[in-house]
């Protein structure tokens with residue numbers, strides 16, 4: 001009844017936005033743009049989900065999240081190049097070896113940035129739990145420091161992000177151009193969403209985290225050391241940002257030190273649209289932003305960023321707490 | 329004299345700059361329901377939160393079976409065997425009844441299953457709504473869930489803050505019956521404004537006023553003592 005309707009209402013919006021451009025774009029181009037929009041959406045999801053979960057559970061506004069994303073891209077870049085020098089798998093004609101090197105680079109990047117996240121949480125964030133104002137100051141500070149460190153370690157210039165050779169180009173499916181990498185990104189993003197969703201829904205740790213999003217104090221008086229969970233969620237969110245960074249860089253084929261600052265704006269918008277703390281909200285919000293951005297960029301290029309803001313305003317005026325305020 | 333399970337001595341607690349508790353002392357004995365009474369704002373909830381480590385006292389001592397627990401973290405205090413039912417109930421509304429229990433379970437073994445059976449006997453509604461979202465339960469059912477949750481662990485002590493709050497008289501009777509049954513399994517500290525509930529459950533009582541414990545005794549004495557009731561609880565007649 002009413003509750004079901006509420007649950008499906010967000011889906012209807014997505015669907016409407018999904019189909020509306022058909023009015024102005026020819027169907028084949030529409031499919032190409034849609035795939036690229038979905039890919040952008042799934043990549044944004046990876047950044048936003050961590051940001052949203054950290055806000056929902058730790059109640060921390062982590063503006064350094066974008067810097068973790070950039071670190072993820074740079075570590076992915078270096079890992080890929082090092083492994084490739086050693087094995088040559090990135091240039092191999094075997095799509096299997098291409099996948100192995102790509103995934104290895106992402107895993108290394110995810111693990112190292114998770115570690116960086118743990119250090120950040122323990123040293124920078126822990127003293128400012130409970131105060132959003134201080135969190136903004138201190139995480140912006142952390143963001144600047146991390147960005148400068150990138151300039152020191154990797155240099156200030158843009159670098160070309162390596163792409164596994166079989167990930168380049170496109171397939172021709174009944175005259176429709178389907179780019180390969182965006183499709184791969186959609187699939188990986190969706191698998192990661194399912195993994196996070198199942199962890200939150202089915203495991204004891206996930207249940208405790210969801211309980212903590214609602215009432216952290218009660219979780220503590222039930223015998224759980226919530227600070228250990230805080231650190232864990234922060235590490236997981238950082239790893240997601242890093243994987244998102246590596247995959248994003250492969251999507252746009254370049255990296256630069258300030259790339260985190262650009263994406264954090266999107267992450268914030270997506271997290272707010274979806275409902276802070278909700279992982280499904282992050283997916284839906286990210287797909288909405290990714291799709292509308294790509295459609296508008298094709299129809300009226302100059303309005304592409306504006307449409308994202310407009311979307312935010314419209315959704316917040318209908319549902320001030322975002323699309324999925326009820327969690328997960 | 330039997331050793332008390334919990335002994336609170338002269339605790340002082342601040343909330344921010346406010347000196348809320350200014351000398352609270354009481355002892356809780358096995359087999360008894362100890363009721364903390366006093367007007368709104370007297371410091372009863374703050375006392376329970378101080379025991380749980382959510383508002384650590386600045387001075388005084390709290391001993392659980394002769395072991396000092398002041399200064400421990402809330403999760404450590406909980407693991408020593410103290411269950412807590414806060415005034416706002418602390419239900420996870422977005423989780424199912426089952427998930428609410430899962431978060432509370434510190435182990436899951438045969439003993440846990442036995443205790444779950446006992447809980448279902450005392451609160452059959454919780455079995456009926458096992459898979460339902462806790463947010464969809466009625467007020468009384470939520471209160472029962474809040475009281476039952478800590479019982480999945482082998483606790484020494486259960487702190488319950490105003491279980492009658494916001495509930496209809498018939499439901500209050502039901503909760504009273506349930507707490508009666510619980511006395512067999514755990515020692516209870518009950519904070520209660522509803523004198524009917526307090527007097528039907530309590531063995532020992534402590535009266536709070538302005539952040540201090542000012543009177544103590546057996547519940548039967550308080551029931552007879554019109555002057556005390558009038559002065560500290562605003563009950564006349």
Ligand SMILES: Nc1ncnc2c1ncn2[C@@H]1O[C@H](COP(=O)(O)OP(=O)(O)O)[C@@H](O)[C@H]1O
Pocket residue numbers: 343344346348366367368369370371372373374375
């Ligand atoms: N968060 C808080 N900040 C400031 N004062 C508080 C806070 N919580 C409670 N108090 C004050 O502490 C006193 C005791 O409150 P409480 O322990 O809740 O009383 P009771 O449970 O006996 O009604 C009251 O005067 C209340 O106004």
Ligand SMILES: [Mg+2]
Pocket residue numbers: 372373374415489490
């Ligand atoms: Mg109170």
